[in-house]
Amino acid sequence: MLASASDTATASAGPLVPAPFRLLAKRRETADTWTLELEPRHGTPLEFAPGQFTMISRGGCGEVPISISGDPDEPERLVQTVRAVGLATSALCEAEPGEVLSVRGPFGTAWPLEEAEGADVVIVAGGIGLPPLRGAVLRMLAQRERYGRLVLLYGGRAPDQLLFGEQIQQWREQGLEVLITVDSAGPEWIGHVGVVTRLIGRAGLDASRVLAMTCGPEVMMRFVVATLADTGVQSDRIHVSIERNMQCGIGVCGHCQLGPVLVCRDGPVFRYSEVERWMRVREL
């Protein structure tokens, strides 16, 4: 038996053994979505690059990949925004402050924030696709002078499904242009109604200056990419974050394949031109 105390377990027992993180606070974002703030019980902060994910679980309830939604300049707080859609995610959302959760990672690739310097950065997010981009927004706003226009195009199903409402106001004040749309809304909604791709035309983009980052349902990203292409943005200037079934996070369980790539290892953030051929094939 290879038994070891929990504070040394992760170092000695390999990449499948999680580390303990205490839940400090949780904030309700929508009816089914919570943002969890955690800190490591032992050891050093979890340094990460925006776009990376962790494998997170609440003891015994199954482990899920969740993109880190925190500020990369404040790694001492691990921030994850979780939508309760299944057993493991519901368990995470029901955890109470003080509890200790289990985390592996961070894993995967990051948004190309250096490559984006000097460009007009267009972020297109759908629904729960915004949290994986939040760290990128925070980093770019912290280094606002390095970028051209910063534009967030955000779509949700309905006004009460939109995330980060107050923060988005702050981001506006810090120099982020924001356009929001919902699929459907009641009369009290005075914003845009319709799919997020319709905001692309409204943003008045100079295609030659654009670097785009998009995360959302795969069908949404397909249309986003097509609309950006119609406005003249090259596919190597578009970056997508892809979701697949992931169980290991380290490229050995086989579940997250998309043709030649293992999404957990080679992604989740890809230059679209690298995965375009494979994303176009149905059921690949």
Place this chain on the structure above:
Amino acid sequence: MTDDRVIAREDLDALFDALHRCGYTVVGPTVRDSTIRLAEIAGTRDLPAGVTDEQEAGRYRLAQREDAALFGFNLGPDSLKRWQLPPDRTVWRARRKPDGELTDFSTDARSGPAGMPDRIAYIGARACELHARAILERVLLGGNHPDPELRERADALIVIAVQCGEAGPTCFCASMGAGPKVTSGYDILLTELLDADHHVFIAATGSVRGEELLAEVPTRRAGSEELAAARATPARAAEQIQRKLDADWVKELLYAHLEHPEWESVAQRCLTCGNCTMVCPTCFCTSVEDVTDLTGEQVERRQQWDSCFAVDHSYMHGGGPARQSARSRYRQWMTHKLASWDDQFGTSGCVGCGRCITWCPVGIDITEEAQAIGAVTHGPARATPAKED
């Protein structure tokens, strides 16, 4: 290494004895349930003496040989994968404290649910299996996050390979550059020579461990006729190979034809049972599951073999399975083996062992499917990938 030696048939048990003295559990082929399985064996009496296997697409039978060859068969459904990556293992076990923290982690390197022993000596590995072992090791341990338990398993393994003297009808190792001749990857290599009054094993060593082991076994220097006969053994197997696959072209061919009508045709026959993935010596997909006791205090994360033919394999919450149709799941398996594996791990995922052909209950043949999609094997002129569908 050292010169080839000769072990008489009646002295081969000394090799088992030497392995046992060194603390190895010997795993090798043995007849169980009318099948040659891999299991712990005590000595040569457990080997399938005088038994051969008759294989065809969807068909496997044992038959009696006219001689008493110990390795006169090709392959059963098991492979070294069972020891490299156990079918069911506890990746960790922990105690859950009242605040939810998991503590007292332990793993099962030596006492997994399958009762995996510490040090394994595998006797009987064929060329295709040695290649498969290397491929699987590259997948599991070649990345940035190697699992120390699997590393330990890999390092503790001793391999006594056996040269194939006959090829089965489902073999196509030659096409995949994985056989039939064993050239590396063994500690000891045995070539069985058998005629009316002569039953010996020519033994070559491929490692220091192998030399040390062989020194424990009574041997004599090999004569030139014996050496010639040993050399002729894999050549004879090579001549018997019937099935072919054009490995040089198959990757681009499959990538160019992801919408080929053959995928629908094979899906009409495929039961999506996953047998091919279970018997494949390189298929590595696993899924994990958390298991707790009734109090929720003891938590275990279990990892089990999974199959890309299972509809849940690609399941995403909110999105359902990425691969719903049988067509897409067969396409995933075959293109992964023969094409995308190369992009993912820098090697083909197929060694041409033919197990997937033999053990498919409806006899689907990966070499036939490749040909149907266009990988004809009569030279590059016809094998050039056709234009995109």
